[in-house]
Amino acid sequence: MRRFFIEESKVTGPIISITGSDAAHIKKVLRMKPGDRIGLFDGRGFEYEARIENLTAKSVEVSIARRFLSASESPAQIIVAQALLKDKKMDTLVRQLTEIGVARLIPFTSIRSVPIPDQKRLSARRKRLEKIAIEALKQCRRGHVTEIVETVTFNDAIKMDDECDLKIVFWENESKPISDAIQHIHDRHYRKILAVLGPEGGFTEKEIEYARACGFVTASLGPRILRAETAAIAACTILQYLFGDMGLKKS
Numbered sequence: 219m220r221r222f223f224i225e226e227s228k229v230t231g232p233i234i235s236i237t238g239s240d241a242a243h244i245k246k247v248l249r250m251k252p253g254d255r256i257g258l259f260d261g262r263g264f265e266y267e268a269r270i271e272n273l274t275a276k277s278v279e280v281s282i283a284r285r286f287l288s289a290s291e292s293p294a295q296i297i298v299a300q301a302l303l304k305d306k307k308m309d310t311l312v313r314q315l316t317e318i319g320v321a322r323l324i325p326f327t328s329i330r331s332v333p334i335p336d337q338k339r340l341s342a343r344r345k346r347l348e349k350i351a352i353e354a355l356k357q358c359r360r361g362h363v364t365e366i367v368e369t370v371t372f373n374d375a376i377k378m379d380d381e382c383d384l385k386i387v388f389w390e391n392e393s394k395p396i397s398d399a400i401q402h403i404h405d406r407h408y409r410k411i412l413a414v415l416g417p418e419g420g421f422t423e424k425e426i427e428y429a430r431a432c433g434f435v436t437a438s439l440g441p442r443i444l445r446a447e448t449a450a451i452a453a454c455t456i457l458q459y460l461f462g463d464m465g466l467k468k469s
């Protein structure tokens with residue numbers, strides 16, 4: 219069944235009006251007719267099965283047949299704290315993290331991160347990243363949008379999600395892989411994970427010491443130094459494989 223994104227605010231009653239490019243696509247490309255069924259998802263965790271009732275010049279009206287919780291969300295809630303990178307890299311990162319199923323992105327400033335933009339620029343950047351996350355959500359048909367939080371300092375990012383089951387820093391100077399950093403990796407069910415990744419310039423020893431003092435383990439991503447944006451994707455893929463919904467069938 220074809221699925222379309224619908225803003226949560228539009229789901230107000232039993233009949234919903236789809237407008238814009240999705241309506242045009244349904245009519246002109248898919249040539250759907252009254253009685254045909256489509257799927258809708260709202261990016262807030264709900265999906266809908268809908269029936270086309272009426273096609274007008276500007277909209278497609280559908281009735282909701284069924285509402286259910288999205289099945290495309292991972293059982294692992296992966297939160298990524300990423301040191302600020304250049305704008306374009308952050309854009310790409312948000313798109314890719316959304317596809318991999320990351321729940322939240324915490325951008326942070328650190329000793330070696332790119333110069334800190336002023337507050338106005340930071341909030342404009344955040345809005346832009348939120349838009350990119352929604353676009354990526356539509357494309358990958360995910361149930362829940364990746365939340366983008368305000369840029370904070372490294373120290374605040376480290377302390378932000380204290381009730382995580384696993385707190386891990388991927389550190390370029392670490393030689394232990396994640397399977398050594400966490401004991402009995404396959405027996406443990408980590409449901410909420412905070413993964414911290416550094417800037418192009420890497421972490422300082424002091425930052426790592428601080429993270430360890432706050433209960434973080436450190437892990438390597440292998441013998442090669444990855445670019446920051448590659449490292450974030452590799453780390454999240456590993457976490458989604460070990461604890462979430464990529465690659466392994468969970469009983």
Ligand code: SAH
Nearest residue numbers: 388389390415416419420438439443444449
């Ligand atoms: N400038 C540093 C590399 C920083 S890479 C150097 O030359 O040593 C940017 C970030 O990606 C790192 O802070 C880390 O979080 C992550 N990263 C890259 N390669 C990694 C690896 N092999 N193991 C763990 N983390 C890695």
